[in-house]
Amino acid sequence: MAGLVVTVIVVLALLAGVHRYLWRRFVGDTTAEGSALRRAGTVAAYVLPLLSIGALVSGRAGAPFRLQQVLAWPGYLWLAAVLYLTLALLVGEAVRPVLRRVLANRADRASRVNREGADATAAASEPPADRPNGRNRPSTASVAEASGGAAPSTLVADAPAPQRPAAPTRRLFVARAVGGAAAVAGLGTVGYGTYGVLRGPRVKRITVPLAKLPRSAHGYRIAVVSDIHLGPTLGRAHTQRIVDTINRTQPDLVAVVGDLVDGTVADLGPAAEPLARLSSRQGNFFVTGNHEYYSGAAQWIDQVRELGLHPLENSRVEIDGFDLAGVNDVAGESERQGPDFALALGDRDRTRAAVLLAHQPVVIHDAVAHGVDLQLSGHTHGGQLWPGKYIADLANPTGAGLDRYGDTQLYVSRGAGAWGPPVRVGAPSDITVVELASLRA
Template identity: 55%
Template sequence: MLFAVVMGAAHYYVWRRAVRDTTPPGRARRIGTAVVVGLFALLVAGVATNVGVLAWPGYLWLACVFYLALLFAVLEVPRALLNRAARRRSAPVPAHDAAVPAADVAEPSADVPAREPAGTTTGTEAGTPPGAPDGPSRRLFIARSLAAVGGVAAVGVVGYGATQALGDPLVKRVPVALAKLDPKLSGYRIAVVSDIHLGPLLGRSHTERIVRMINEQQVDLVAVVGDLVDGTVEELGEAAAPLRDLVSTHGSYFVTGNHEYYSGAEPWLTELDRLGVHPLRNERLRVERAGAGFDLAGVNDVTGRSFDDGPDFARALGGRDRSNPVVLLAHQPVQAREAAAHGVDLQLSGHTHGGQMFPFHLAVGLQQPVRSGLATVDGTQVYTSNGAGFWGPPVRVGAPPDITVVELHHNFAGR
């Protein structure tokens, strides 16, 4: 309901700037109004049903109306200044107080053009270029020009964002130094992927691409840190099936994100285990190579608390040898504060999408301690992936999708 109200307000604002301000009453305004109402209905239907044929245009229009409203708001300042200037130019110039004496008026000759009557001005003298629209026409011209600027800019931003969201994820390589890591494990490589978001807009081909890109990196371990799906196993099991083809030295592991709980977590955990992507449900295991090792732990997402399946850090991390490093898989970066209290060396997370669409980057920082990349929270290093998919509009602006290879080192030199 709140979503519909907010979107209704956005559409009304876009209608005012793109339709009402740019058309006189009549047929053109009625057609423009019908188009905006129809697009609003399409958006609501696409979001409510999540059926591909409606979801694709509905979510794309969601991104368009968002950026239209944002750009029109930015253009309010130049709009006000231009309209103010237009009112000044169209104001009448006061007549002279005194009349010109008849004796002083000379007959115009053939060589001298007649003077304008006193109290009148030419368009140039009034500050209006010849041929420029006057009064209401000028204001209509300003409204149409700014609507065109906002429309072209919004379409350009959404088009660029769609190519980012639907293209191949970037492969990032991030070295991380762990003081407790045995030098024998320096160079250990973990592929981190999050927020794949299989659903009505992303299917099997998306999973196949991600699996191919991870396998090309020849990593030691794969960590899928939540929000794999937006739908049930019955709906999306086939789309997730390529995960069985992931290849790594020490296997693939998974922790729940908030969207797993919306989609039926238990059936998905069973299905992923069957595909060889092993869930870590508030538990840990030992990873060893060349006689050295570290602890790999995973905790459930905080949303699980509403489903009697929340994170349990004491269970996942209690009773271990703290002289050994521990790498924690946790969907949300906000879980890092509790992880730090349990002595976690490195937390791998997702959830934020890196903000996905600017300027949502700013809002993410109000909720999560790390929006994107590597940072330190209360002494624990936290790496947050932008995610390999998207949620809602198939658009990413300022936050391209990624798959990250985290390379563990005893020190930053990597020796």
């Protein structure tokens, strides 16, 4: 408990520090004291992080689902915006002194040119001592008498000079230029990443040769979809896009490898209903992910069964030419429902090829020990938000794509949805059609 409290304090302190930095660069350095823009920016600096905290905790706190939806879009999008606005500003910190130096050099050159021009003008306008006809130039006093007693220079000096608006200082100009560029880059990145999620996942195709696969199963196609993450931001329309995309591939089998939902059956049951229209030749299968255990795994297993999917709870079925097994997610250990490889694979015929559905890649070593030929996983999202890719690679044996561990191959999908911010940057969502290939074909 003490560790959790320390973690919360550290996270809140980090959020406060980052928002203070964002306020300073976007508001404090670019607006006038007491201006309406500064007041609006200051209010936003308090309200937006509160919305983000509300989006993060409302579901766990049991808030009404409608309130979760109201908080989720602005709150989660702001979290993504904070990341990319901060990264853009950090790049701007390197640009800022260079831009100041360039402007200073330009100002110095302009000042020298003006001084030289003024000196040349003064020299050219200085009157000669004597006129060519031998007469001296009239004195100022004579001119003054002729003009009614006022010297011309006096008349000019007394004329009011036109007032020009004060130009922004060099420091203010640089602050606004860097802040504006950072805002365009950061918010543009978030906008494009949101479009990628709402557009829906693209189909990726790979071929995986299996030494034990018989010739009769050559070309068998499994549509792998993971991390759909139905919740307060991604709902029924998101599910329908995924179902339509899978059905267009006309797979032999559909494998939903966990993290289908972020919420209860009561809230998200209608959003999951399009899964009943999944179409494949030999069935649609499902294994739990860690988020199912945050959302009522037992209820969701019953729900997907009603929708026509076959849950594989530490169990397997025989498919033409290979065994298809599935294990519960490791998060189920907290409910004594964790993965049981012995139950799923212990008594099988090892001369047959085995394909395992397991949400998290970290169980690959258990799969190797039990003679699995191919493990299909998700969980990582490929990092979802760059530079999260590097964290995903460190935390998992494989962050995304196909890899080999001994005689076992591991394929990790980047997933079809998004957790938290409905945004993906550098890790586009996918549905993967895995085509099995026999070495005997």
